[in-house]
Amino acid sequence: MKLVKLFALIFLFGFAFANGTTSNNRKHYIVYMGDHSFQDSESVIAANHEMLTSVMGSYQGAQDAAVNHYTKTFRGFSAMLTSGQANQLAESNKVVSVFESKTSHIHTTHSWEFLGINNLEQYHQQSRNSTSNVVIGVIDSGVWPESKSFSDYGLGPVPAKFKGECTTGENFTLSNCNRKIVGARFYYGGFIADYGPLESFNHTFFVSARDSDGHGTHTSSTIAGSVVANVSLYGIGRGTARGGAPGARLAIYKACWFNLCSDADILSAIDDAINDGVDVISMSLGPDPPQPIYFSDAISIGSFHAFQKGVVVSASAGNSFLPKTASNVAPWILTVAASTMDRDIQTKIYLGNSQVIQGFSVNPTEMKSFYGLVTGSAAAAPGIPSRNASFCKSNTLDPALIKGKIVVCTLEAILDNRKEKATSIKQGGGVGIILVDPLATDVAIQFVLPGALISLEEAEELQAYMASQKNPVARISQTKAILATKPAPQMAMFSSMGPNIISPDVIKPDITAPGVNVLAAWSPLSTDNTAGRSIDYNIVSGTSMSCPHVSAIAAIVKSSHPSWSPAAIKSAIMTTATIHDNTKNFIRRHPNGTQTSPFDYGSGHINPAAAIDPGLVYDFDTSDIIDFLCSTGATPAQLKNLTGEVMYCRKNPKSSYDFNYPSIGVSNLRGSISVHRTVTYYGEGPAVYKAEVDHPAGVNVSITPNELRFEKNGDKMSFVIGFTPYKASNGEFVFGALTWTDGIHVVRSPIGLNILSV
Numbered sequence: 167m168k169l170v171k172l173f174a175l176i177f178l179f180g181f182a183f184a185n186g187t188t189s190n191n192r193k194h195y196i197v198y199m200g201d202h203s204f205q206d207s208e209s210v211i212a213a214n215h216e217m218l219t220s221v222m223g224s225y226q227g228a229q230d231a232a233v234n235h236y237t238k239t240f241r242g243f244s245a246m247l248t249s250g251q252a253n254q255l256a257e258s259n260k261v262v263s264v265f266e267s268k269t270s271h272i273h274t275t276h277s278w279e280f281l282g283i284n285n286l287e288q289y290h291q292q293s294r295n296s297t298s299n300v301v302i303g304v305i306d307s308g309v310w311p312e313s314k315s316f317s318d319y320g321l322g323p324v325p326a327k328f329k330g331e332c333t334t335g336e337n338f339t340l341s342n343c344n345r346k347i348v349g350a351r352f353y354y355g356g357f358i359a360d361y362g363p364l365e366s367f368n369h370t371f372f373v374s375a376r377d378s379d380g381h382g383t384h385t386s387s388t389i390a391g392s393v394v395a396n397v398s399l400y401g402i403g404r405g406t407a408r409g410g411a412p413g414a415r416l417a418i419y420k421a422c423w424f425n426l427c428s429d430a431d432i433l434s435a436i437d438d439a440i441n442d443g444v445d446v447i448s449m450s451l452g453p454d455p456p457q458p459i460y461f462s463d464a465i466s467i468g469s470f471h472a473f474q475k476g477v478v479v480s481a482s483a484g485n486s487f488l489p490k491t492a493s494n495v496a497p498w499i500l501t502v503a504a505s506t507m508d509r510d511i512q513t514k515i516y517l518g519n520s521q522v523i524q525g526f527s528v529n530p531t532e533m534k535s536f537y538g539l540v541t542g543s544a545a546a547a548p549g550i551p552s553r554n555a556s557f558c559k560s561n562t563l564d565p566a567l568i569k570g571k572i573v574v575c576t577l578e579a580i581l582d583n584r585k586e587k588a589t590s591i592k593q594g595g596g597v598g599i600i601l602v603d604p605l606a607t608d609v610a611i612q613f614v615l616p617g618a619l620i621s622l623e624e625a626e627e628l629q630a631y632m633a634s635q636k637n638p639v640a641r642i643s644q645t646k647a648i649l650a651t652k653p654a655p656q657m658a659m660f661s662s663m664g665p666n667i668i669s670p671d672v673i674k675p676d677i678t679a680p681g682v683n684v685l686a687a688w689s690p691l692s693t694d695n696t697a698g699r700s701i702d703y704n705i706v707s708g709t710s711m712s713c714p715h716v717s718a719i720a721a722i723v724k725s726s727h728p729s730w731s732p733a734a735i736k737s738a739i740m741t742t743a744t745i746h747d748n749t750k751n752f753i754r755r756h757p758n759g760t761q762t763s764p765f766d767y768g769s770g771h772i773n774p775a776a777a778i779d780p781g782l783v784y785d786f787d788t789s790d791i792i793d794f795l796c797s798t799g800a801t802p803a804q805l806k807n808l809t810g811e812v813m814y815c816r817k818n819p820k821s822s823y824d825f826n827y828p829s830i831g832v833s834n835l836r837g838s839i840s841v842h843r844t845v846t847y848y849g850e851g852p853a854v855y856k857a858e859v860d861h862p863a864g865v866n867v868s869i870t871p872n873e874l875r876f877e878k879n880g881d882k883m884s885f886v887i888g889f890t891p892y893k894a895s896n897g898e899f900v901f902g903a904l905t906w907t908d909g910i911h912v913v914r915s916p917i918g919l920n921i922l923s924v
């Protein structure tokens with residue numbers, strides 16, 4: 167709990183200049199009205215104003231209160247309202263629900279910088295042409311259109327089905343869109359209603375889709391950046407940068423400002439994206455944990471409409487590193503965790519006795535000579551206890567003792583501002599920093615002076631050396647990329663974990679993909695986390711970075727199978743994932759190599775080539791989702807809250823674990839049960855698939871039939887999974903897997919059971 171609080175603090179830091187949401191007791195509410203049959207946006211807005219007039223008392227009042235209007239794929243608006251006015255609106259029979267617009271955060275560990283190398287080449291390289299008809303909508307902080315990654319060289323005309331537009335704005339003209347960036351829109355009404363004028367943030371910004379934060383440029387280029395040769399960050403990790411789907415098109419929806427995204431704006435962006443005709447929506451952002459119930463969460467509601475219209479939504483699970491913190495967990499969203507790649511960056515620290523210590527950072531320069539080493543605790547400023555000085559925070563170090571030296575610092579708390587320590591050393595005349603950081607050694611920061619993070623083991627070596635010398639010295643080298651590191655992938659320390667607190671029968675996250683040390687395009691104006699240096703490509707980490715990898719693969723699967731539903735695409739990605747690392751052992755979690763479970767990575771690490779040809783698919787549609795929600799106790803009123811239509815549950819709803827999800831979860835197993843699933847065969851000619859079971863502890867599993875014979879492409883077959891428990895799992899989940907295979911395709915579903923009684 168403490169960690170969550172600390173984590174929240176980092177975000178609060180970003181709120182420093184924010185304007186309160188509660189001035190004169192009005193809050194920002196989303197008034198959601200579901201589907202509509204109005205002819206055009208103008209009539210929806212007129213009707214919205216009329217409805218608002220009834221509670222505000224005047225038309226002028228209504229206009230002043232209204233913030234955003236949702237007019238395309240569903241109807242609604244957001245407005246500044248008192249709770250009384252919100253309740254009054256909620257009572258209208260036209261209104262489905264009224265809920266507060268909250269703030270989502272981008273999912274980059276934005277105060278940290280990481281180093282590594284782009285290994286997108288490991289992915290299946292679909293030819294440029296086959297994805298050229300796919301459009302990915304990216305809801306983020308905009309785009310830096312001049313980046314070479316957005317060149318449209320060799321691309322054909324914009325797909326005719328795309329109906330979006332290139333909205334011009336500050337430093338963004340029609341010529342900033344091309345055949346790569348096929349659409350650009352931006353939204354700030356919700357943001358300024360919540361936080362006040364953009365100017366009050368004292369940061370560079372553009373009132374347009376132009377990105378001054380870097381985040382949106384990074385995620386967009388990771389998804390569909392064109393091939394750009396000879397890219398690096400300060401020469402580190404030099405190579406060819408390419409998005410996962412370099413032939414695909416990007417539609418940019420800027421709804422995030424200074425790393426904050428108003429839910430009211432996100433909902434506008436989703437409304438537009440669906441209506442514009444995108445195939446995939448990528449959202450590297452989400453609510454802070456705990457995940458809100460779907461019925462009052464803008465992202466869940468918006469994504470549901472997207473799913474209904476055949477649009478895949480891929481979203482990041484978050485960076486909250488604790489169990490039960492995964493966000494964006496609705497079953498109709500592809501929820502993405504983050505893991506490491508098989509390339510690493512290393513910053514060697516040479517000691518005076520020719521020992522070498524392994525460090526991690528983004529260190530562009532090579533120290534030419536050795537400098538004296540001093541610990542922060544031995545360099546306390548007058549009146550500062552040495553323990554306090556060991557953390558190297560501002561105004562705790564004595565300049566006379568650190569001048570010309572490399573200072574060795576420790577962490578006080580996991581979320582210490584690591585960059586600030588280097589800044590305080592630089593201010594005192596120090597020349598380098600070595601930070602003992604037991605957690606974030608894969609978290610490489612761009613410090614304002616040469617520096618590196620080291621692990622506890624390395625710290626012991628360093629300490630032994632320093633204790634043995636009267637005048638210990640060290641030299642910090644320039645960072646180098648190291649290839650083929652093992653083991654990889656490992657789950658990132660920060661990646662948010664399941665179980666799913668809203669629907670515990672649906673295992674979350676769904677999938678993991680590279681999210682540590684990802685090199686991609688950047689906004690040259692975003693220098694907060696680059697030690698003030700203006701750069702075109704940057705290396706950052708977070709589930710924000712893994713989500714676009716999955717969005718790109720979803721686009722490739724979509725281009726190979728244009729008729730597949732979002733659920734089928736999701737199934738293809740999940741059932742082909744791997745749970746092994748490059749040492750053939752099970753994927754472990756950084757930094758201590760701890761054991762993992764599907765609550766870390768869902769079905770496993772993404773395997774793009776296999777996802778294109780999964781063999782079998784677990785499909786589901788909107789009515790299956792409704793059945794699932796009914797089985798978990800959703801009321802007709804709640805369903806209306808989500809779908810916007812009057813809905814009734816069937817008399818005898820199926821069991822929640824019978825939802826045809828590509829993974830198998832039972833959160834309250836009491837005695838024997840039968841779980842049902844149906845698979846669709848995609849292949850040429852007849853095929854026979856056989857079941858293999860990895861039994862979870864304490865339960866016997868039977869599959870009936872355990873052989874599926876398909877005649878032709880598109881055949882569906884159902885089977886029953888019998889669970890007979892013989893040992894309760896004491897409140898913990900136990901895990902196993904069901905795998906169907908025809909000898910070529912491997913269709914794997916993790917099983918997660920909480921055995922309450924036998």
Ligand SMILES: *[C@@H]1O[C@H](CO)[C@@H](O)[C@H](O)[C@H]1NC(C)=O
Pocket residue numbers: 293295322
């Ligand atoms: C790709 O598409 C372009 C135009 O749509 C066409 O000229 C070109 O021949 C295609 N390339 C391949 C390899 O199919």
Ligand SMILES: *[C@@H]1O[C@H](CO)[C@@H](O)[C@H](O)[C@H]1NC(C)=O
Pocket residue numbers: 337
């Ligand atoms: C934005 O446009 C203004 C006016 O055209 C220009 O002076 C400025 O340099 C531009 N800024 C950037 C970052 O391109």
Ligand SMILES: *[C@@H]1O[C@H](CO)[C@@H](O)[C@H](O)[C@H]1NC(C)=O
Pocket residue numbers: 183184185361362363366
């Ligand atoms: C807060 O918002 C109000 C109204 O939008 C504005 O007048 C005021 O300047 C803002 N305050 C700050 C600190 O930005």
Ligand SMILES: *[C@@H]1O[C@H](CO)[C@@H](O)[C@H](O)[C@H]1NC(C)=O
Pocket residue numbers: 368
């Ligand atoms: C705004 O930023 C400038 C330049 O970074 C800085 O000098 C100034 O103190 C900042 N103002 C506030 C109110 O933080």
Ligand SMILES: *[C@@H]1O[C@H](CO)[C@@H](O)[C@H](O)[C@H]1NC(C)=O
Pocket residue numbers: 396
């Ligand atoms: C790559 O770029 C660097 C400088 O940015 C240059 O020195 C080098 O020659 C380039 N390499 C190739 C193969 O173009």
Ligand SMILES: *[C@@H]1O[C@H](CO)[C@@H](O)[C@H](O)[C@H]1NC(C)=O
Pocket residue numbers: 549550551554
């Ligand atoms: C030293 O740190 C402790 C807590 O970590 C704090 O309470 C105390 O005020 C600090 N002392 C000084 C002199 O800064």
Ligand SMILES: *[C@@H]1O[C@H](CO)[C@@H](O)[C@H](O)[C@H]1NC(C)=O
Pocket residue numbers: 604756757758760
């Ligand atoms: C990793 O191990 C270190 C040393 O035993 C311990 O302090 C730390 O809490 C562990 N971290 C995690 C995430 O388990």
Ligand SMILES: *[C@@H]1O[C@H](CO)[C@@H](O)[C@H](O)[C@H]1NC(C)=O
Pocket residue numbers: 262263264265461462801803804807
């Ligand atoms: C519908 O959503 C609103 C806003 O979250 C909530 O207050 C209301 O209770 C919901 N209705 C039902 C039946 O859940």
Ligand SMILES: *[C@@H]1O[C@H](CO)[C@@H](O)[C@H](O)[C@H]1NC(C)=O
Pocket residue numbers: 866890891892
């Ligand atoms: C589980 O399977 C084993 C071996 O097939 C069998 O001996 C045992 O009786 C089974 N247990 C239950 C509870 O069915």
